[in-house]
Amino acid sequence: MSATGEFVSDIKEIRRRARQHLSEGAVTQNYGCNAEDAVAMLNHAVATEIVCILRYKFHAVCATGLASEAVKEEFAQHAKEEEQHLDLLTERINQLGGKPNLNPDGVSSRAASEYAEGENLIDMIKEDLVAERIAIETYREMVRYFGDRDPTTRVLLERILAQEEEHANDMHDLLVTHEGRPMLEK
Ligand SMILES: [Fe+2]
Numbered sequence: 001m002s003a004t005g006e007f008v009s010d011i012k013e014i015r016r017r018a019r020q021h022l023s024e025g026a027v028t029q030n031y032g033c034n035a036e037d038a039v040a041m042l043n044h045a046v047a048t049e050i051v052c053i054l055r056y057k058f059h060a061v062c063a064t065g066l067a068s069e070a071v072k073e074e075f076a077q078h079a080k081e082e083e084q085h086l087d088l089l090t091e092r093i094n095q096l097g098g099k100p101n102l103n104p105d106g107v108s109s110r111a112a113s114e115y116a117e118g119e120n121l122i123d124m125i126k127e128d129l130v131a132e133r134i135a136i137e138t139y140r141e142m143v144r145y146f147g148d149r150d151p152t153t154r155v156l157l158e159r160i161l162a163q164e165e166e167h168a169n170d171m172h173d174l175l176v177t178h179e180g181r182p183m184l185e186k
């Protein structure tokens with residue numbers, strides 16, 4: 001059979017399968033991951049984002065000192081962007097037939113990042129940089145997990161990852177500015 005013929009018979013098979021399991025919505029039979037595992041992993045990221053939103057909001061309100069106005073704005077902007085990440089993740093979980101876990105009980109134990117208040121402006125910036133670096137590592141691992149098996153989730157995670165890298169860079173720049181020396185220590 002020609003390549004075109006094979007494609008046509010595939011289309012017939014795809015049409016047949018599409019009529020089955022309609023309750024699974026966007027999750028079709030050739031979905032490459034285990035949907036439950038995917039949802040569980042995304043729910044860990046949901047908890048991480050919630051912790052990041054709360055930490056940045058605390059920092060945006062509580063940062064004090066002459067130099068802190070611009071930093072407060074940066075913290076507030078990051079809190080907004082972490083909330084956008086949360087929305088993207090919960091919508092994807094819903095598309096995968098799962099339930100976003102927004103239950104406040106146990107959020108910090110499900111999250112990869114920590115809720116650290118910090119004693120002063122430098123501490124706050126450092127804690128945010130640490131949290132961003134944790135987010136970067138976990139999102140990068142998730143991107144590898146989803147790979148070609150679920151390209152939609154992978155692309156979404158890549159978008160979030162790119163923004164977490166920007167956040168880390170912002171925090172690094174603030175740290176250099178406010179500590180007055182480059183961070184050379186390993
Ligand atoms: Fe985020």
Ligand SMILES: [Fe+2]
Nearest residue numbers: 132163164167
């Ligand atoms: Fe971030």
